[in-house]
């Protein structure tokens with residue numbers, strides 16, 4: 001991108017926990033303002049550890065993190081939380097105040113804003129996540145999905161320029177999951193917030209990613225979702241998956257269906273199918289040749305690594 | 312899971328519920344101290360009746376209140392059996408050489424009545440205000456920040472930890488574990504408690520991280536909106552008046 005502003009820049013970041021666990025090794029990456037970036041990687045890959053560096057929670061003299069051109073260790077607290085907001089995995093860890101209002105007001109109060117401004121921000125953040133009348137509620141009486149949304153509101157109220165989310169869709173029911181994804185997309189597209197997300201949910205990934213980083217202690221790969229999902233061996237080595245639709249179309253290709261773009265999401269699949277069928281006078285032709293079975297089993301093997309052990 | 316919710320009836324309506332939480336805490340605390348330091352049984356009894364009257368005014372369900380007050384009574388009840396035998400004084404009965412003293416009986420009753428009055432008042436104070444508001448009122452009353460934060464976190468996480476405990480317990484029962492008072496049972500139970508402590512420790516770290524992520528620097532940070540009205544001043548003046556009067560009256564009584 002020409003003239004893009006660098007939001008996050010990480011150079012040579014390594015980190016080991018005090019018990020000797022090496023969590024991150026020599027991470028280099030740059031994320032521009034306004035981008036949607038997803039970080040994928042197997043359990044224990046260091047995603048959460050990496051995120052703890054982005055807002056300075058882990059103070060690491062051995063690595064450099066710049067936020068909008070400033071070194072994170074040089075930022076004042078109020079400045080830092082205004083630049084980068086992190087929503088962690090477990091909402092119970094993040095809602096520590098007696099009421100929803102207090103939780104959402106916590107950041108703004110720490111930023112030293114006056115009462116009127118704090119209240120305004122709490123209202124705004126709660127209505128963003130669709131929980132207008134929840135101010136006086138007590139966190140332990142909320143459902144998991146509601147807690148997740150309050151946790152997001154508690155970060156949005158600081159009006160961060162970069163929003164970091166650790167597994168936002170885990171444990172949500174299908175409706176809440178879709179709502180949450182749309183909410184994040186809106187925050188990125190309408191409010192211009194840069195979003196950085198860690199997730200295992202590959203079916204939701206394409207909607208949330210302009211660009212993907214594969215992290216496994218170090219940055220293993222970087223690219224568009226399509227590039228990453230097309231790289232079979234990369235996925236296999238890092239215990240990752242491609243979206244179901246993508247895999248299905250790979251199989252369709254073996255049956256002779258030809259399309260240049262493999263769809264990454266359900267909606268895209270419908271669109272591409274319609275387009276191809278219309279382009280070929282109302283029907284598509286699928287067939288089986290001798291080599292088809294071999295091709296299909298190759299595709300299956302390359303993606304379904306959870307079955308490999310049994311074969 | 313049933314939570315130990317003290318403020319389950321805080322959303323009801325009564326003059327006590329409407330009492331400003333700061334004024335409530337101050338006047339109830341004074342009353343409690345006043346009643347606890349009474350040493351004349353008749354005045355203590357009046358104090359207890361007064362507490363009970365306030366309980367009626369507060370409209371808290373009696374079953375809810377009595378269940379808790381009863382626990383204190385059972386805890387102190389043994390005094391009634393022990394003290395008449397151990398405290399020297401006028402003898403009321405002599406059972407085969409063991410003397411039962413009247414003064415011991417009175418003294419034990421005094422302790423129990425005072426305790427019941429205090430507990431009733433404390434219960435009303437806590438049960439008629441949402442706990443988060445009690446915490447804010449303490450903060451507004453300039454109670455040391457560390458203390459307020461400790462209370463706050465206890466209140467917030469007691470539920471999370473209860474849930475965690477009951478989940479672990481259920482999963483153990485699913486695997487056929489039944490608690491028996493033998494070596495095996497107790498050692499497993501010990502393990503669970505240990506796990507809870509470790510989990511809580513881990514959670515503390517993560518909670519702290521997320522507080523730091525929101526700019527926490529050691530001060531409790533909340534907005535408190537409480538407003539005293541005339542009736543709050545009147546009510547608290549009455550209560551403080553009673554707290555003082557009890558002792559003045561006792562002085563006149565005993566002198």
Ligand SMILES: Nc1ncnc2c1ncn2[C@@H]1O[C@H](COP(=O)(O)OP(=O)(O)OP(=O)(O)O)[C@@H](O)[C@H]1O
Pocket residue numbers: 017018019021022023041042043044045046047048049050
């Ligand atoms: N507080 C800690 N002390 C010691 N080791 C830790 C600590 N937290 C994480 N680790 C270790 O660091 C490594 C990276 O963990 P991290 O939580 O960052 O992974 P992750 O990518 O977020 O995994 P997941 O997808 O399961 O959330 C793991 O090997 C983990 O065991």
Ligand SMILES: [Mg+2]
Pocket residue numbers: 047048049089166
């Ligand atoms: Mg993680």
